[in-house]
Amino acid sequence: MRPLPLLALASTLGLAPLLFQTAQCQVSENATAPLKVSIKVLPGQVRFETTRFDVTAGKPVELTFSNGCIMPHNLVILKPDAEPAVIAGVNALGLEGLEKNFVPEVPGIVAATKLLQPQAKEVLTFSAPQETGDYPYVCTFPGHWYTMRGVMRVRASGVKLEAAQRVLDKPAQVPDALKHSEMSHKPMGTMDHPFVMRTFALDPGLDPAVFAHHGVGKDAVKYDPATRLDITKKEADPQTGVVREIPIPVPSLKGVAGAIAVSHGPDFSYVWDSTECRLFYAWRGGFLDMNPYWGQEPGGSRSKVYLPLIVGHLVYRASGAMPLAEPNDPSPVFLGYKMEGGLPEFRYQLGQRVIREKVLPSAKDGFEVRVTVEGGATPNWKVNAADLDVTTVRSENGGLAVAVKDRPEPEHVLPPASPKHEKH
Amino acid sequence: MRTSLSPFVHSLTPFRNALLSLVLASGAMSVFAQEAKPAYQVEEIPVPKGIAPEIGGLGFTPSGKLVVLTRRSGILTAKPTTDPAQMQWTRFSDQSLHNANGLFVVSDREMLVSQMPELTRIIDLDGDGVADEYRTEATFNLSGAYHEVTAGPVPDGKDGFFIALNTASHSGFTFEHTRGPFSEVSRRGRNFASVEYRGWVMHWDPKTGLTPWAKGFRSPNGIQFGPDGSLWVTDNQGDFRTTNPLYNVQKNAFYGHPSSLVWDPAYVQNNPKRDPLKQPMEELDAMRTPAAVLFPYGFSRSPAEPLFELTGGKFGPFNGQMLVADAAAPRIIRVMLEQVDGAWQGACVDFYSDHGLRNGSNRMVFSPDGTELYVGQTMREWANAMEGLQRIRYNGGRVFEVLAMHLQKDGFELEFTQPVDIGAADQPSAFNTETYWYEYSSSYGGPESDAKKVRPTAVRWSADRRKVNLTYAQMQSQRVMRVTLTGVTSNAQPLGHTMVAYTLNHLAK
Numbered sequence: 026m027r028p029l030p031l032l033a034l035a036s037t038l039g040l041a042p043l044l045f046q047t048a049q050c051q052v053s054e055n056a057t058a059p060l061k062v063s064i065k066v067l068p069g070q071v072r073f074e075t076t077r078f079d080v081t082a083g084k085p086v087e088l089t090f091s092n093g094c095i096m097p098h099n100l101v102i103l104k105p106d107a108e109p110a111v112i113a114g115v116n117a118l119g120l121e122g123l124e125k126n127f128v129p130e131v132p133g134i135v136a137a138t139k140l141l142q143p144q145a146k147e148v149l150t151f152s153a154p155q156e157t158g159d160y161p162y163v164c165t166f167p168g169h170w171y172t173m174r175g176v177m178r179v180r181a182s183g184v185k186l187e188a189a190q191r192v193l194d195k196p197a198q199v200p201d202a203l204k205h206s207e208m209s210h211k212p213m214g215t216m217d218h219p220f221v222m223r224t225f226a227l228d229p230g231l232d233p234a235v236f237a238h239h240g241v242g243k244d245a246v247k248y249d250p251a252t253r254l255d256i257t258k259k260e261a262d263p264q265t266g267v268v269r270e271i272p273i274p275v276p277s278l279k280g281v282a283g284a285i286a287v288s289h290g291p292d293f294s295y296v297w298d299s300t301e302c303r304l305f306y307a308w309r310g311g312f313l314d315m316n317p318y319w320g321q322e323p324g325g326s327r328s329k330v331y332l333p334l335i336v337g338h339l340v341y342r343a344s345g346a347m348p349l350a351e352p353n354d355p356s357p358v359f360l361g362y363k364m365e366g367g368l369p370e371f372r373y374q375l376g377q378r379v380i381r382e383k384v385l386p387s388a389k390d391g392f393e394v395r396v397t398v399e400g401g402a403t404p405n406w407k408v409n410a411a412d413l414d415v416t417t418v419r420s421e422n423g424g425l426a427v428a429v430k431d432r433p434e435p436e437h438v439l440p441p442a443s444p445k446h447e448k449h
Numbered sequence: 450m451r452t453s454l455s456p457f458v459h460s461l462t463p464f465r466n467a468l469l470s471l472v473l474a475s476g477a478m479s480v481f482a483q484e485a486k487p488a489y490q491v492e493e494i495p496v497p498k499g500i501a502p503e504i505g506g507l508g509f510t511p512s513g514k515l516v517v518l519t520r521r522s523g524i525l526t527a528k529p530t531t532d533p534a535q536m537q538w539t540r541f542s543d544q545s546l547h548n549a550n551g552l553f554v555v556s557d558r559e560m561l562v563s564q565m566p567e568l569t570r571i572i573d574l575d576g577d578g579v580a581d582e583y584r585t586e587a588t589f590n591l592s593g594a595y596h597e598v599t600a601g602p603v604p605d606g607k608d609g610f611f612i613a614l615n616t617a618s619h620s621g622f623t624f625e626h627t628r629g630p631f632s633e634v635s636r637r638g639r640n641f642a643s644v645e646y647r648g649w650v651m652h653w654d655p656k657t658g659l660t661p662w663a664k665g666f667r668s669p670n671g672i673q674f675g676p677d678g679s680l681w682v683t684d685n686q687g688d689f690r691t692t693n694p695l696y697n698v699q700k701n702a703f704y705g706h707p708s709s710l711v712w713d714p715a716y717v718q719n720n721p722k723r724d725p726l727k728q729p730m731e732e733l734d735a736m737r738t739p740a741a742v743l744f745p746y747g748f749s750r751s752p753a754e755p756l757f758e759l760t761g762g763k764f765g766p767f768n769g770q771m772l773v774a775d776a777a778a779p780r781i782i783r784v785m786l787e788q789v790d791g792a793w794q795g796a797c798v799d800f801y802s803d804h805g806l807r808n809g810s811n812r813m814v815f816s817p818d819g820t821e822l823y824v825g826q827t828m829r830e831w832a833n834a835m836e837g838l839q840r841i842r843y844n845g846g847r848v849f850e851v852l853a854m855h856l857q858k859d860g861f862e863l864e865f866t867q868p869v870d871i872g873a874a875d876q877p878s879a880f881n882t883e884t885y886w887y888e889y890s891s892s893y894g895g896p897e898s899d900a901k902k903v904r905p906t907a908v909r910w911s912a913d914r915r916k917v918n919l920t921y922a923q924m925q926s927q928r929v930m931r932v933t934l935t936g937v938t939s940n941a942q943p944l945g946h947t948m949v950a951y952t953l954n955h956l957a958k
Contacts, residue, residue: 069873069936070943095873095936168941199779199807202493202837203829208501208522212545223547223564225593228626240631240644242592242623250639250688251892253726275622282591282628283566299566299585300628318595319521324501324834331595331621361569361584 059085059150062189064175066094072192073100073162076175079186080153088149092141098169099126099140100149102162102177107133115165127165135160135177157181203324210315210322211336214288216386221369225318226284226296227332229306229438232344238301238356239282246272280332281305283359287369288312289386294337297384302357302373303347304384304394309435310337338435341392345409348427349375349396380404381424391416391431397424488765488846491805494533494823494838496525503836504825506552506562507814517838518552518562518812520827521545524571524580529816533840542571542580550670551601552812553610563599563612566591566628568653587651587659589614590629590644592636594621595830597647600682600754601672609654611662613669613682616640616648616708620831634724635711639688639893640667648709650682650698664713665704665737670811671773673755679793681741683752683773689733691887691895693749694740695773695784697793705737705889726891734889741793742784743887743929743952746894748797750777751828753811755784763819764843766852766866772800774810776828779803781810781841785854790955796854799946801841809835816840850945851934856957860905860920861930863949865939868914873936877904880919883931897929928953 060081065074071094080086090100103111114129115122126140136151154160157179164173180186214220247256257270283299295307313333316322347357358374371382379399385392396404404425406418417428496502496517506518510526515536517525523543527536541560551563558573560580570584591597594617602610617623618640623631629644636643650669652662667690671683680698684690689706696704703710707725710716717723725733744752753774758767771784783800786793809826816823822841829836853864873879881904885897905919919932931950938944 069879069938071938071941072943096941166941171942196779196803199493199805199837199839201807201834202495202502202826203834206496206501206836207498209499220543220545222545223566224545225547225595225624228624233626236626239626240590240629242625242627242631242643243633243636245623245636248619248637248639253891255637275619277625278593278622280593280622280624281626282593282624283588299588320829320834324829324836331593359567359585359588361582363574363582364580 057085059087060153060186062086062088063091064088064100065091066098066173067192068094070094071096071164071169071172073164073173073175075189075191077178077190078175079178079180079189081182081184081186082153082157082179083155083182084153086149086151086153088136088151089146090138090141090149091146092143095143096166096169097140097142098164098166098173099128099138100162101128101137101165102135102160104133104135104154105158105160107131108161108163111165112170115167122167127167137165140166153177153179201324206323208323210319211312212288212315213290213312215290216292216388217367219368219386220288220312222286222288222313224284224286224313224315225332226281226286226305226313227335227438228279228281229335229339229342229436230279231305231342234345235298235301235303235305235343235347237346242277244277245275247275278330278332285362285369285371286313286333287384291337292388293386293392295341295384297369297371297382299359299371301347302359302371302375302380302382303343304341304382305343306339307341307384307392307429308335308337308339308438309389309431312336335438338437340431340435341414341429342432342436346407348406348409348415349380349404351376351405378402378404389431391429394427394429395421395424396427397422487804488844488848489801490842490844491801492533492840492842493805494536494840496838497538500525501836502838503827503829504812504838505548505550505827507812507823507825508552508554508560509814509817510554510557512557513817514557515814515816515823516541516552516554516560517825518546518549518560520548520550520829524560524562526578529821529840539578541573541578544580544583548595548598550598550811551603551612551672553602553604561586561602561610563589563602565589565597565599568602568610568612568659586655587612587653588628590627590646591624592617592627592631592641592643592647593624594618596621596640596668598670600670602653603672603674605652605654605674605680606678607654608656609652611672611674611680612651612653613666613672614647614649614651615668615670616642616666616706618668618831632711634722635708637724637726638708640706640708642708642712645712646709647712648706649712650680661712662700663698663702663704664709665702665706666709667706670776671752671754673757673771675757675771676759676769681755681771683755685751686746686894688893689889689891691890691892692746693744693752695742695744695752695755695797696738697741699738702738703736704740705733707733730889730891737889739954740952741786741954742795742797743950744773744782744797745897745929745931745950748799748948748950749773749775749780749782751775752782754813756813756815756822758815760815760819764815764822765848766850767800772813772822773797774813774824776809776811776826777832779806779808779810781806781813781822781824783850785851787855789856789957792955794856794952794954796949796951798851798949802946805839806841807835807837807839809837847942848945849939849942851949854949854951856951856953857918858957859924860918861932861951862916862918863932864916865937865944867939869910869917870938870941871914872938874917874934874938875908875910876936877906877908879935879937880905880908881933881935882921883933884925884928885931886928924953924956926953926956 114131160177360372503520524541549564553561568587572582596618601612668685710725780802786795809828885900907920
């Protein structure tokens with residue numbers, strides 16, 4: 026240990042020499058055994074491996090500094106605000122710096138090693154300052170200072186010391202901002218200001234005829250990417266008992282891929298399908314619980330089903346062929362929607378006809394669907410025998426008003442069974 | 450090595466001589482009193498309560514407003530402020546789009562957005578700042594899997610746009626009624642394309658509509674059109690993706706993930722039930738176009754949007770280079786591309802990692818003045834939530850990084866942003882190199898294979914100490930060469946990012 030920093034320490038901290046000597050004494054009691062700290066240099070990186078360590082005020086410290094780098098380095102511990110003065114002191118050393126280990130004779134230095142050659146090591150023994158605070162340590166070799174720095178935290182007696190922090194320690198992760206977003210997974214609109222949502226939606230067991238322009242999804246089987254073969258399991262034939270290898274099925278789900286779900290508050294919600302371009306179902310008593318699709322609120326990760334739940338009871342479900350379609354019409358083409366008078370007005374093409382469609386909400390008994398054809402032609406709504414809920418179709422402002430009456434028996438939709446989902 | 454040394458320095462080792470002389474000669478003393486401040490700093494940007502800050506797209510309007518497309522909480526806009534907490538947010542749309550994951554800002558009143566079922570033009574018709582029309586420009590087919598997300602639209606330099614369509618994942622499900630015709634053949638697989646054009650890059654313009662452009666993608670969550678007219682797509686490690694790739698996309702080419710092939714009329718013209726998963730790997734390998742850059746898995750866990758740095762120096766020294774967001778690590782990668790033998794290839798290095806950057810970076814945009822990079826994050830649904838909005842500000846400070854890596858006949862030329870100190874960087878040991886390859890395989894991800902450790906046989910620095918030529922005993926095509934720079938300093942400051950990996954598809958002639 027060099028005498029200069031010790032003198033500096035004693036003078037700058039105003040420590041009594043006696044205290045110093047006490048600290049230097051090797052006493053067998055644990056309370057006075059020196060705190061051992063080891064600081065290495067990251068080779069070639071001009072950085073200390075340890076960027077923070079804690080000591081107790083007034084207690085002895087045994088700091089081992091090892092220079093595993095290819096460049097010479099020192100380690101100088103400074104008083105909390107001494108950095109500018111010490112820098113100025115190093116600057117003033119000029120070419121004498123090397124002789125003096127780049128440690129100037131200025132106040133503010135708590136302890137300092139020599140300028141260590143590559144692969145050299147020095148043990149520095151000193152008393153931690155009596156005054157608590159953050160004491161920076163740096164390498165004062167010109168230029169190293171920007172990156173070769175750390176902090177010695179002097180804690181009051183009795184304060185628990187934290188483990189040293191090292192550069193190589195995993196950096197702290199920046200927290201997820203979703204957690205505190207207060208994002209609701211049970212969104213809701215109002216009668217006047219509907220909440221419009223594009224989502225996968227449940228197919229509550231609709232008449233397959235309403236999916237006329239969809240593809241037919243089939244159950245699949247589990248597959249192993251490494252072999253490019255299906256994964257099989259052993260199963261005994263219930264009749265013969267013969268054990269066979271059979272594929273593991275992956276069932277398909279009842280879902281609506283292109284749904285537009287609209288909430289007018291707890292009293293009225295509906296799903297309009299942008300693939301078939303028609304109203305699929307309507308319900309009362311709530312909107313959607315998105316937790317199974319979006320993950321558990323506020324920010325759960327992937328769930329098992331990826332479909333929201335319907336909250337409430339169905340009052341209408343579509344069935345049969347599309348009521349506005351003519352026999353030779355190609356698949357409907359969805360053109361989008363405009364917010365008209367606060368309501369989404371859907372627009373789609375059927376053959377040469379461009380149709381606008383609005384669902385007028387109502388809090389009870391029934392509701393209305395309004396359709397018009399662009400260019401003024403009268404839409405031809407074919408009342409479907411299966412569509413018992415449609416009660417009347419009347420002309421209204423050049424279009425049609427289709428009255429729909431709530432089903433007499435409100436129908437609750439059960440959540441889809443969560444298919445067994447094995448991860449690979 | 451430099452010589453003009455004061456007498457007492459002669460007693461030191463030659464290396465220290467050189468170092469000290471350089472420090473003294475370059476005036477390092479005079480910068481001593483300056484505050485050591487990082488050149489790039491990350492700031493957190495809070496968004497209003499009730500909004501899920503899951504960022505699917507970022508852009509700026511012509512009037513300078515930041516546009517934030519969220520995956521399920523609509524579209525927000527705000528004029529950026531110096532204090533990000535003071536930004537006054539407006540909801541351009543409060544409707545919940547379906548996993549919206551791509552944005553092109555047409556004007557202050559018009560946004561083009563991709564969401565799972567469609568490409569939507571969202572328009573504020575009456576100029577009150579709130580969107581009134583959601584015009585469907587093109588529809589995308591869906592089997593019903595959460596994984597069938599989009600990337601883009603990115604403008605094609607004319608009137609059109611490119612959009613990438615992800616495949617479905619076996620972690621999701623298929624609906625009984627699919628949007629678009631269903632292929633039983635292509636429903637098999639780890640990631641699959643059971644409905645049309647999943648795993649394709651599409652082109653859309655108002656006149657011709659949506660047309661298929663290129664195929665063979667798995668999870669292309671990043672797409673960008675370069676200033677020179679080149680199209681770039683990042684894809685994600687998984688089946689048929691041993692590591693994360695960056696592709697230069699050519700029309701009609703096939704990029705290695707086979708499920709999408711069933712939707713190529715030429716592929717199935719002689720056999721409508723032709724199953725690409727049953728085709729020999731050698732044949733698929735021969736059909737595919739290789740990646741321009743193969744990101745080491747340690748570099749990029751899940752590459753997202755690529756963005757060209759075209760700020761002309763406002764964001765540091767990397768003008769013209771590509772940055773790539775990484776959705777599964779707190780990192781943004783920098784890509785240094787070059788054309789060799791008529792094909793793009795190049796190197797990657799970290800641009801920014803840790804130090805306040807959140808995991809999950811998905812979309813990026815530069816501020817109009819070029820000094821800030823806005824970064825939107827999201828990884829919810831397939832990993833732990835890591836959502837949010839940040840920006841990285843360049844404060845004009847000194848940046849010490851590898852600036853370029855150019856393939857030579859016998860090695861590489863590395864260029865640095867600052868002159869490099871004499872000393873350790875003059876030794877071959879400063880450039881320890883691993884060379885390896887990624888086998889094309891149907892498995893989910895894979896190792897670096899046939900790895901070898903090599904060192905340059907010669908290290909030659911330019912007179913200005915900004916360029917070094919590394920010579921190797923052997924240069925092989927179909928290798929990644931990853932150089933770890935050790936002890937490379939400038940003014941005694943360490944190199945910011947020390948690992949650089951070059952994908953060597955073609956040798957220099």
